[in-house]
Amino acid sequence: MNPFEMVIGIVLIVTIGSIVRAKYGAPYGRRGRGAGPDFAAPDSAETKALQTEIRALKERIQVLERIATDHNRAATLDEEIERLRDRSLP
Structure with a gap:
């Protein structure tokens, strides 16, 4: 050869x-x-649930940032915190 x-x-x-x-x-x-590692499909149920939770957490962060930076609002800090407690995460 x-x-x-x-x-x-x-x-x-x-x-x-x-x-x-x-x-x-x-x-x-x-x-x-x-x-x-094995990655989940982009449209799996777990991925959608995590995306929903992330969206809810981002909304809560925005509210907390607004509370911390907005000093001229008529509502008190306690009222804002109570409103946040009333909201439930998905």
């Missing part, structure tokens, strides 16, 4: 291995495409 045939053989073996790996979803190694 001459060197040219050996190179062709190696390329064929690697190509066939890559095809088999892609077909069966086997990982490519430590840093390959298949390695690492």
